[in-house]
Amino acid sequence: MTEDHYLREKIRQTLATDPHVGILNVRVQIDEKRVILYGEVSSTEKGEYARTIVQRQMPDYEVISELTPAIPPEGPPEGPYVRIAAAGDLHYDALSQGKLRSHFQKLEKEADLLLLAGDLTDTGTSEEAAVLVEDLKGLQIPIVAVLGNHDYHCNQVKEVGRILEEEAGVTVLEGDATVLRCRDLSIGIAGTKGFGGGFEGACGTLFGEPEMKAFIAHTEKISNQLKETLLSLRTDLKIALLHYSPIRETLAGERAEVFPFLGSYLLGKAIDEGGADLVVHGHSHHGRERGMTRGGIPVRNAAIPMLKKANLFYSLSPVQKRHILK
Numbered sequence: 001m002t003e004d005h006y007l008r009e010k011i012r013q014t015l016a017t018d019p020h021v022g023i024l025n026v027r028v029q030i031d032e033k034r035v036i037l038y039g040e041v042s043s044t045e046k047g048e049y050a051r052t053i054v055q056r057q058m059p060d061y062e063v064i065s066e067l068t069p070a071i072p073p074e075g076p077p078e079g080p081y082v083r084i085a086a087a088g089d090l091h092y093d094a095l096s097q098g099k100l101r102s103h104f105q106k107l108e109k110e111a112d113l114l115l116l117a118g119d120l121t122d123t124g125t126s127e128e129a130a131v132l133v134e135d136l137k138g139l140q141i142p143i144v145a146v147l148g149n150h151d152y153h154c155n156q157v158k159e160v161g162r163i164l165e166e167e168a169g170v171t172v173l174e175g176d177a178t179v180l181r182c183r184d185l186s187i188g189i190a191g192t193k194g195f196g197g198g199f200e201g202a203c204g205t206l207f208g209e210p211e212m213k214a215f216i217a218h219t220e221k222i223s224n225q226l227k228e229t230l231l232s233l234r235t236d237l238k239i240a241l242l243h244y245s246p247i248r249e250t251l252a253g254e255r256a257e258v259f260p261f262l263g264s265y266l267l268g269k270a271i272d273e274g275g276a277d278l279v280v281h282g283h284s285h286h287g288r289e290r291g292m293t294r295g296g297i298p299v300r301n302a303a304i305p306m307l308k309k310a311n312l313f314y315s316l317s318p319v320q321k322r323h324i325l326k
């Protein structure tokens with residue numbers, strides 16, 4: 001048994017047997033001098049308590065809790081609500097015609113709006129955007145999108161955005177917001193592609209070579225813009241739509257080496273400071289669906305290659321702001 005394996009088992013046993021925690025399904029990652037706890041708990045407080053007892057047990061390690069409160073049981077939300085469909089990482093190429101058309105056509109019955117979380121095309125050409133437009137055409141609900149890194153690849157971002165907006169009525173956001181009215185509710189959506197940089201304890205900083213400073217400065221600028229855009233929204237519900245991840249937790253399953261290229265904690269901080277009821281992102285093909293910001297805002301990774309299904313559906317209600325009902 002390796003030392004890490006022994007430590008993981010010891011932590012799991014502590015959490016399973018503590019009378020105030022009693023969590024059985026915690027995943028424990030040990031990475032250098034950090035311990036990260038993943039899983040679901042019944043409340044935020046219980047997650048913090050679990051982190052504290054593990055920290056006491058392992059004083060030489062930094063213990064990070066990515067434990068999230070379990071989603072409440074399904075059921076109709078109280079009061080008015082909006083039904084949201086979300087999908088990311090469609091990766092449409094020249095041969096994708098019809099790939100998701102049947103799913104898009106069903107959406108009108110199931111959702112009031114569709115969010116697309118970037119990597120809409122595979123290499124960012126106008127031809128690929130035109131193929132996607134053919135599949136989106138005729139959909140009668142509002143579609144709001146951000147672009148992803150793949151959409152930037154061929155330097156045709158403006159043309160890709162124009163095709164989506166003019167030929168399929170998609171609102172493409174980058175550092176700005178749109179306000180929709182659905183079911184007597186106003187919904188503000190702040191959108192940005194986002195960028196990388198990494199997460200607390202393992203992130204890039206504004207230090208060293210000009211290239212590294214430029215990398216982190218770009219993420220800082222985008223994050224500040226996102227925060228200001230969210231603060232400017234005065235709507236019943238606020239959604240942050242990104243391609244890159246604002247939290248580490250929805251990346252669990254990806255190789256740790258690529259975390260800095262999958263998102264940044266600066267985005268999560270900006271969302272907590274700007275305020276939102278839901279965060280949707282993509283980009284992580286091997287991560288997981290659910291997480292939350294440090295401030296308790298629900299985060300959902302909508303990347304189709306990870307979900308192995310075409311869309312996610314949520315109901316979001318101003319009355320039950322921190323509860324998303326599937």
Ligand SMILES: [Fe+2]
Pocket residue numbers: 089091119148150283284285
């Ligand atoms: Fe992708």
Ligand SMILES: [Fe+2]
Pocket residue numbers: 119148149150243282283284
């Ligand atoms: Fe991506």
